[in-house]
Amino acid sequence: MTEPATPYRARKNTPPESRDALRARIPGWGVDLDPKDRPSFPREQPGIETGAHWDFPDRQPEAQPRERSIEHAMLPPVFGTSAPLKGASGAIRRYAYRRYSEGRAAHWLLLIGADRVDAWESHLKSLATLRPDNPVTETGIGSEFSGNGFKSRAGKRVDVNHSWMDPAIVAGPWVLAGLGAVAVVRALRGSR
Amino acid sequence: MRAMVYRGPYKIRVEEKDIPKIEHPNDAIIRVTTGAICGSDLHLYHGMMPDTRVGTTFGHEFAGVVHQVGSSVQNLIPGDRVMVPFNVYCGSCWFCARGLYSNCHNVNPNATAVGGIYGYSHTCGGYDGGQAEFVRVPFADVGPSRIPDWMDEEDAVLLTDALPTGYFGAQLGDIVEGDTVVVFGAGPVGLFAAKSAWLMGAGRVIVVDHLDYRLEKARSFAHAETFNFAEYDDIVVHLKKQTDYLGADVVIDAVGAEADGNFLQHVTATKFKLQGGSPVALNWAIDSVRKGGTVSVVGAYGPIFSAVKFGDALNKGLTLRMNQCPVKRQWPRLFEHIRNGYLKPNELVTHRIPLEHIAEGYHMFSAKLDNIIKPLIISATA
Numbered sequence: 001m002t003e004p005a006t007p008y009r010a011r012k013n014t015p016p017e018s019r020d021a022l023r024a025r026i027p028g029w030g031v032d033l034d035p036k037d038r039p040s041f042p043r044e045q046p047g048i049e050t051g052a053h054w055d056f057p058d059r060q061p062e063a064q065p066r067e068r069s070i071e072h073a074m075l076p077p078v079f080g081t082s083a084p085l086k087g088a089s090g091a092i093r094r095y096a097y098r099r100y101s102e103g104r105a106a107h108w109l110l111l112i113g114a115d116r117v118d119a120w121e122s123h124l125k126s127l128a129t130l131r132p133d134n135p136v137t138e139t140g141i142g143s144e145f146s147g148n149g150f151k152s153r154a155g156k157r158v159d160v161n162h163s164w165m166d167p168a169i170v171a172g173p174w175v176l177a178g179l180g181a182v183a184v185v186r187a188l189r190g191s192r
Numbered sequence: 193m194r195a196m197v198y199r200g201p202y203k204i205r206v207e208e209k210d211i212p213k214i215e216h217p218n219d220a221i222i223r224v225t226t227g228a229i230c231g232s233d234l235h236l237y238h239g240m241m242p243d244t245r246v247g248t249t250f251g252h253e254f255a256g257v258v259h260q261v262g263s264s265v266q267n268l269i270p271g272d273r274v275m276v277p278f279n280v281y282c283g284s285c286w287f288c289a290r291g292l293y294s295n296c297h298n299v300n301p302n303a304t305a306v307g308g309i310y311g312y313s314h315t316c317g318g319y320d321g322g323q324a325e326f327v328r329v330p331f332a333d334v335g336p337s338r339i340p341d342w343m344d345e346e347d348a349v350l351l352t353d354a355l356p357t358g359y360f361g362a363q364l365g366d367i368v369e370g371d372t373v374v375v376f377g378a379g380p381v382g383l384f385a386a387k388s389a390w391l392m393g394a395g396r397v398i399v400v401d402h403l404d405y406r407l408e409k410a411r412s413f414a415h416a417e418t419f420n421f422a423e424y425d426d427i428v429v430h431l432k433k434q435t436d437y438l439g440a441d442v443v444i445d446a447v448g449a450e451a452d453g454n455f456l457q458h459v460t461a462t463k464f465k466l467q468g469g470s471p472v473a474l475n476w477a478i479d480s481v482r483k484g485g486t487v488s489v490v491g492a493y494g495p496i497f498s499a500v501k502f503g504d505a506l507n508k509g510l511t512l513r514m515n516q517c518p519v520k521r522q523w524p525r526l527f528e529h530i531r532n533g534y535l536k537p538n539e540l541v542t543h544r545i546p547l548e549h550i551a552e553g554y555h556m557f558s559a560k561l562d563n564i565i566k567p568l569i570i571s572a573t574a
Contacts (some may be wrong), residue, residue: 006436007482013436016370016395026390026415028534032525033369033393039525040363040518044290048521051267051334052283057298058264060216068301076298078216078282078330080308080318083245093243093314102305108496111242111315112465119200119239122246126199131207138203140555147552147561156422158402158452163559165463170202 067097089118120173139170194572195249195324196550201239202558204551209249212320212328217264220332222274225574226349227322228253229550229567230278231379232492234558235449236313240465241494243302243314250311251569252278254322255339255348258332265332274336275348276329277356277519280308280319283334294516299330305495307516315495323550325573337523346568347530350380350537354566356522358384358446361490362392364513365442370395374431374440374480375416376473378406380540380566381490382446386414389442391534398434400427400476402452405563413539421453421476431480439482447473448491457499468494475501481510489514543567 006013022029032038057077064084068075085093092114100107126133136142143149153160195209212221230253236244258272268274281288281296287307288296299308300317308330311321320327329336339348358381367373373389375382378401389397398417399410407418419434421427432439449469450462453476461470469492477487478501487510505512529535542565545553553567 006438012438019369022390022395028529028532029390030369030393031529031532031534032388032391035366035368035392038363038392039522040291040360044292046290048289048291050283050288050293052288052331053264053266053333054284057282057284057331058217066301069303071304072301076301078280078299078308079301080314080320081215082249082318082320083247083314089245097302102303102495105497108242108468108494112496115239115242115244118246119203122199133199133203134205135203138199138205138551140204140551140553143552143556143561144559147556147559147564149559149561152559152561152563155404156402156420157560158422159560161455162459162463165459166202169463 067094069097069102071101087118087121089114089121092117135171135174193325194547195320196251196547198236198244198248198250199246202237204237204554206548206550209324211326214260214262215328216330217262218331218333219262220258220265220268220329220336221260222254222256222276222322222327222329222336223259223573224254224256224322224325224327224571226255226345227251227569227571228349228354229323229553229557229569230353231381232312232448233554235492235494237554237558238450238462240449240462240469241313241315242496245314248311248313249320249324251321251323251327252310252312253349253352253354254310254327255345255352256322256327259326261332267333268336268338273339273345275339275352276310276322276336278309278353279335279516279519280310280317280330281334282331291518291521293518293520303495309516323547323569325547325571335520337520340527342531343527344538346538346541349568350540350566351523351526352519353517354380354540355384355526355535355537356519357381357490357517359388359522359526360515360517361385361444361446361488362388364488364490364515365389365444365486366511366513367392367394367442369393371441372396372398372435374398374400374443374477375446376400376444376477377446377491378403378410378418379446382444383410383414383540384537385444385446385490386410386416387535389444390415391529398431398440400431403560406565409540409565427453428476428479435482439480439485441482442486442488443477443481445473445477445487445489445491449493451491461498467498468496469498471498471500474498478505478508478510481508483508484510486511486513490517540566541568544570547571
């Protein structure tokens with residue numbers, strides 16, 4: 001009669017590999033064996049030395065009004081300034097921060113929506129510059145050739161079942177916008 | 193200066209930006225010599241992370257040379273070679289004072305649920321990142337460290353996120369001697385987690401992915417058994433069979449938001465952005481760990497809800513542990529392990545890409561071309 005599988009009784013059917021065998025096979029096996037002697041034990045270490053030489057940091061100047069989560073009691077003393085709010089996307093983001101806490105789906109969905117608006121605003125704005133957005137160079141699609149795109153996708157890769165969508169996601173809005181522009185021009189001509 | 197700039201989903205370019213300025217007395221400006229693209233940068237690149245603004249520079253893994261310091265900086269001087277943890281943190285708030293550096297409350301106005309991260313959207317504080325020639329580093333007396341003379345700069349870059357996060361993931365598993373540990377994801381973090389599990393006394397380490405070249409690396413670099421989930425009708429059942437139907441003692445999710453393996457989950461999360469992440473790996477972790485076991489999550493997820501099988505986690509009495517890694521807490525021990533030869537981080541570096549060609553680098557990494565595992569970004573100022 002076959003042995004019952006492990007969980008149907010108290011001990012494991014297959015004993016683990018011995019310490020000596022593991023040490024011989026794996027460089028450094030067991031050097032952090034003691035769970036209490038690991039860097040993140042215990043999770044919280046009151047009094048840990050961090051290098052901070054202040055009780056509360058100096059405040060970074062707020063050059064322009066900085067949006068913040070309404071779950072914050074105040075503007076934190078230090079913050080990033082990489083891309084201040086602007087345009088329609090900025091208005092949506094400002095509303096999302098002012099109106100909804102991080103606990104509300106509306107907060108995040110508005111921010112994700114604003115990201116799409118931001119991309120469109122920026123693409124359109126770039127058309128009026130000397131360096132308009134270039135979907136070919138900016139997608140790095142050239143690496144399909146230098147990086148063996150065809151060969152790399154051979155074998156049992158499951159991402160090929162959805163990667164065909166990527167070109168549609170990248171180029172689709174441009175194609176739709178082009179078709180829309182053509183339709184508008186035709187409609188205007190027809191109305192004359 | 194030259195800097196990578198986000199232009200919208202799947203689109204980036206390199207353009208001229210102003211060299212960042214000191215904005216706070218404890219800031220430093222670092223001239224970046226080596227950076228990296230992280231798997232989690234792909235979530236930004238694919239437009240999944242809320243409040244990722246056009247014009248932002250990504251990059252939270254970098255090392256370089258101190259260019260300028262603010263008036264209150266005591267520990268660094270211009271010319272120092274430094275490595276910078278991906279966490280922006282103050283060192284003095286309620287959380288930092290207890291070692292929870294990744295949960296700092298003083299650096300991110302945009303959210304209280306996450307601390308600050310370089311180049312990781314306004315949801316993580318709105319800081320520009322290190323895929324550029326220069327970067328602003330707040331709290332220069334707290335985060336950065338001088339790179340030891342004996343350390344290779346590529347190892348230093350991998351110590352800013354990928355290695356400590358993998359090592360931290362193994363710690364969150366509370367591994368005890370003889371444990372069977374399953375790692376989902378054979379990217380750099382998963383490979384480092386698998387390797388670290390042995391250091392903590394695992395008796396068996398199994399890595400699961402669908403990319404054969406990465407599984408080959410899991411065997412050679414991390415001494416792990418491997419399974420390609422694409423070859424099995426149901427990887428959870430296969431893992432149960434592999435563990436004599438008990439399940440693994442510890443499972444580590446080193447995949448995060450763009451997990452493959454379930455078309456609907458993947459597409460709703462990554463293409464239509466209706467979930468904070470595709471929880472395929474997380475659900476497999478919950479189902480393949482044994483009852484009473486531990487699931488450690490170091491794969492990155494966004495703040496929107498995800499369809500997680502929470503009932504199974506409850507009914508199985510699981511311990512779920514997770515966090516962004518407090519990088520600097522791991523450094524002394526990891527330095528030791530590198531010096532002793534137990535960990536060789538730069539063995540995972542497969543590509544070294546000039547900053548000017550970073551758009552091609554992102555596409556290759558996103559599409560997993562050319563057997564890519566870890567791409568480094570080399571600045572022209574290096």
